[in-house]
Amino acid sequence: MDLNQLEQLSEYRWRIPADNAMHVPGILFGDREQILQMDDKVYTQLRNVTLLPGLAGPVYAMPDAHWGYGFPIGGVAAFDANAGGVVSAGGVGFDISCGVRTLHTGLTPADIAAVQNDLADLLFAGVPAGVGSQGSIRLNDREMDAMLAGGARWAVQQGYGKLADLERTEERGCIAGAEPANVSNQAKRRQRKEMGTLGSGNHYLEVQRVAEIYAPKIAARFALSENDIVISIHCGSRGLGHQIGTDYLREMVISAPDFGLDLPDRELACAPIDSELGRRYLGAMRAGMNCALANRQILTHLTRELVAELLPHAKLELLYDVSHNICKVETHVVDGLQRELHVHRKGATRAFGPGNPDLDDTLRSAGQPVLIGGSMGTASYVLAGTTAGESASLSSACHGAGRAMSRRQARRQYGGRQVIDELASRGIVIRSPSNRGVAEEAPLAYKDVDKVVEIADRAGLANKVARLEPLICIKG
Amino acid sequence: MEHGRWEHFEHDADIGLRAVAATREGMFEAMGEALTAIITEPGAVQRAETITVRCNAPDNALLLVDWLNALIYEMATRGMIFGSWRVELEGQTLTGFVTGEAVDRLRHQPAVEVKGATYTALSVQQDSQGLWHGQCVVDV
Numbered sequence: 001m002d003l004n005q006l007e008q009l010s011e012y013r014w015r016i017p018a019d020n021a022m023h024v025p026g027i028l029f030g031d032r033e034q035i036l037q038m039d040d041k042v043y044t045q046l047r048n049v050t051l052l053p054g055l056a057g058p059v060y061a062m063p064d065a066h067w068g069y070g071f072p073i074g075g076v077a078a079f080d081a082n083a084g085g086v087v088s089a090g091g092v093g094f095d096i097s098c099g100v101r102t103l104h105t106g107l108t109p110a111d112i113a114a115v116q117n118d119l120a121d122l123l124f125a126g127v128p129a130g131v132g133s134q135g136s137i138r139l140n141d142r143e144m145d146a147m148l149a150g151g152a153r154w155a156v157q158q159g160y161g162k163l164a165d166l167e168r169t170e171e172r173g174c175i176a177g178a179e180p181a182n183v184s185n186q187a188k189r190r191q192r193k194e195m196g197t198l199g200s201g202n203h204y205l206e207v208q209r210v211a212e213i214y215a216p217k218i219a220a221r222f223a224l225s226e227n228d229i230v231i232s233i234h235c236g237s238r239g240l241g242h243q244i245g246t247d248y249l250r251e252m253v254i255s256a257p258d259f260g261l262d263l264p265d266r267e268l269a270c271a272p273i274d275s276e277l278g279r280r281y282l283g284a285m286r287a288g289m290n291c292a293l294a295n296r297q298i299l300t301h302l303t304r305e306l307v308a309e310l311l312p313h314a315k316l317e318l319l320y321d322v323s324h325n326i327c328k329v330e331t332h333v334v335d336g337l338q339r340e341l342h343v344h345r346k347g348a349t350r351a352f353g354p355g356n357p358d359l360d361d362t363l364r365s366a367g368q369p370v371l372i373g374g375s376m377g378t379a380s381y382v383l384a385g386t387t388a389g390e391s392a393s394l395s396s397a398c399h400g401a402g403r404a405m406s407r408r409q410a411r412r413q414y415g416g417r418q419v420i421d422e423l424a425s426r427g428i429v430i431r432s433p434s435n436r437g438v439a440e441e442a443p444l445a446y447k448d449v450d451k452v453v454e455i456a457d458r459a460g461l462a463n464k465v466a467r468l469e470p471l472i473c474i475k476g
Numbered sequence: 477m478e479h480g481r482w483e484h485f486e487h488d489a490d491i492g493l494r495a496v497a498a499t500r501e502g503m504f505e506a507m508g509e510a511l512t513a514i515i516t517e518p519g520a521v522q523r524a525e526t527i528t529v530r531c532n533a534p535d536n537a538l539l540l541v542d543w544l545n546a547l548i549y550e551m552a553t554r555g556m557i558f559g560s561w562r563v564e565l566e567g568q569t570l571t572g573f574v575t576g577e578a579v580d581r582l583r584h585q586p587a588v589e590v591k592g593a594t595y596t597a598l599s600v601q602q603d604s605q606g607l608w609h610g611q612c613v614v615d616v
Contacts, residue, residue, distance in 0.1 A: 039488060067488040069596035069613055094591040094615045131515060131586035132555055132579035190552050201588045201616050239552050242591040246545050253595060254534065266595035406486045407588070436587040
C-alpha cells in the first residue's frame with residue numbers, strides 16, 4: 001500500500017483522510033512494514049465502505065487486513081439506523097458467525113504424548129471434516145427452525161453439552177431476533193447433513209499446548225497456565241450460512257437502486273437497517289449465527305466423547321466462544337454520544353474490555369477472551385479485550401494472520417505429504433482427507449500471526465495473554 | 477475457440493476464476509470447469525449422472541454469479557462433483573446440463589469447499605473480436 005495516501009496518526013495507526021465523497025475517515029492498524037505489505041485493494045475496499053450511508057465513526061482495518069470481497073477481511077464498520085444506516089450482507093460475508101471456541105482439558109503434554117497419534121486418528125474418524133463429509137444429526141423442518149431460533153442453547157437442550165457452556169459463549173449461546181422463517185428452504189436443505197461438521201479450508205480442530213503466558217493475572221482469570229492442554233475449534237455456520245449470504249447478497253444487489261444506493265462495488269450489497277429487506281436479512285443472519293453456535297456446540301460434544309475414550313480423566317470446560325464474521329447491535333460512544341449501532345465485523349473479533357456486562361463474573365474483571373487462530377504449524381493466541389479498544393476500534397481486534405500467498409501458489413510450492421512430514425518432525429500431527437488441501441493451507445502460505453498479534457497488542461486493541469502451539473490438527 | 481479456456485487468478489483470501497470463449501455459452505461452461513478445478517482435477521471426475529439447473533438474471537454478470545451459485549448449491553446438497561458442462565441460453569435464462577459423480581474423498585482429494593460466488597471483480601464482456609470474457613471471485 002502506498003503510504004503517501006495515508007496520514008500516520010501514531011506508530012500503529014494510519015488514516016485515510018476523508019475527502020468530499022467519504023462520509024467518515026478510514027483507520028488502518030499496523031506498523032509501517034505491515035501497511036506497506038498490505039494490498040492496495042485493502043485501501044480501495046476500506047475507502048469504498050466509507051461511502052456507505054449512516055456510518056457512525058471511522059471504519060477500521062485490523063492488522064491482518066487483506067483483500068476480501070466488498071469489505072476487506074479485517075474490516076469493521078458501525079451503522080446507525082437512526083441516521084439512515086445500512087446492514088450489509090457483503091459486510092458479514094458467506095460464513096456467518098465463523099468463529100473460534102477454545103476448551104480447557106485439564107490434561108498435560110505428557111497425557112497427549114502418550115496417545116498423540118491414536119487421539120489424532122480418533123478425532124479424525126469422529127469429527128466430520130472436509131468436502132463431502134456429513135454429520136450424523138438429521139433435523140426435520142420443525143427441529144431445524146428450533147435450532148435456528150435456539151443456537152447453542154438448543155444444542156444443550158438436546159444433550160450436546162452442558163449449561164455452563166452457554167455462560168462462556170457469545171450471546172449466552174443464542175442471539176435474540178433470529179427469524180428462521182427468513183431463511184430460505186434452499187439454505188435449510190443445504191444444512192440437512194451438515195450439523196456437527198467442521199467444514200474445510202482454514203477450519204480446524206486443534207489440540208494445543210499453552211506455550212507461553214504474557215499476562216499472568218488475566219491468564220489466571222482465564223484459568224490458563226503454561227503447559228496446559230487446550231482444544232480449539234474454528235468453523236462457522238456451514239452450508240446454511242453460505243446460502244443465506246448467497247440469497248441476500250443477490251437480493252440486496254438487485255434492490256440497491258430502489259433504496260437510492262449507488263454502490264461503488266456490488267459486493268457491498270446492503271439495505272437500510274430500517275427497511276423490510278434490512279430487517280429480514282438481520283433475522284436470517286441471526287438464525288445463521290445460531291446455526292454456527294449450535295454447530296460449534298455439537299462439535300464440542302463430539303470432541304468430549306472422543307477424548308474421553310482415550311483420556312477419561314479429561315475435563316473439557318469452555319474457555320470462550322467468539323465469532324469474527326457478524327453484524328451485532330452494540331452500544332458505543334461515538335462523537336461523545338452513546339449510540340446503539342449495527343457493528344459489522346468481517347474477519348475481525350469482538351474484543352470487549354473489562355467491566356462489560358456481556359461477560360460473566362469471572363471474565364468481567366479481565367476482559368473478553370479474544371481467540372486468534374493460527375494455521376496448522378503456527379501458533380494461535382488468546383488475547384483479552386481492553387478498555388482502550390472501545391474507542392480505538394469499537395472493541396474489535398484481529399482474527400488471524402491472513403494469507404501470504406494464494407492457494408495455487410501454495411500448491412505449487414508445497415506438497416501435502418511434505419507439509420505433513422515436516423510438521424510431524426516438529427511434533428505436530430496432522431490429519432486431513434486431502435493432501436492437496438493441506439498443501440494449500442501450508443503454514444508458510446499465511447502471514448506471520450505472531451507479528452499480527454504483537455501489533456494488535458501494541459496498538460491497544462487487545463492484550464496478549466497466552467500463546468498456543470499445535471500438537472494435533474484435524475483439517476477439513 | 478470452440479471450447480473455452482479458463483484460469484484461476486490470484487486473490488488474497490479466495491480464488492478468482494476467469495474464462496474466455498467464442499460464445500457466451502462456452503464462457504459459462506468454462507467457468508463451470510474452473511469452479512470444479514478449485515476442488516479437484518476436472519479430468520478425474522467420472523460422468524455418472526446428469527442434472528439440470530436453471531437460472532435467470534437481469535444481466536450477464538448476475539447470471540454468471542447465479543450459474544456458479546447454482547453449481548455450488550447442487551454440489552453441496554447432492555454431495556456431487558461435476559466433470560462436464562453444457563449450457564443453453566435464451567436471453568437471460570440459462571439452462572445447464574451438468575454431469576458428474578458423487579464425491580469420492582480418496583480419489584478426488586477435494587481440496588476445499590466453495591461457499592459462494594461473490595460480486596467482487598465480477599464482469600462479463602464481449603471483446604471487439606466477439607470473444608466472451610467472464611470473471612468472478614469465489615469465497616472458499
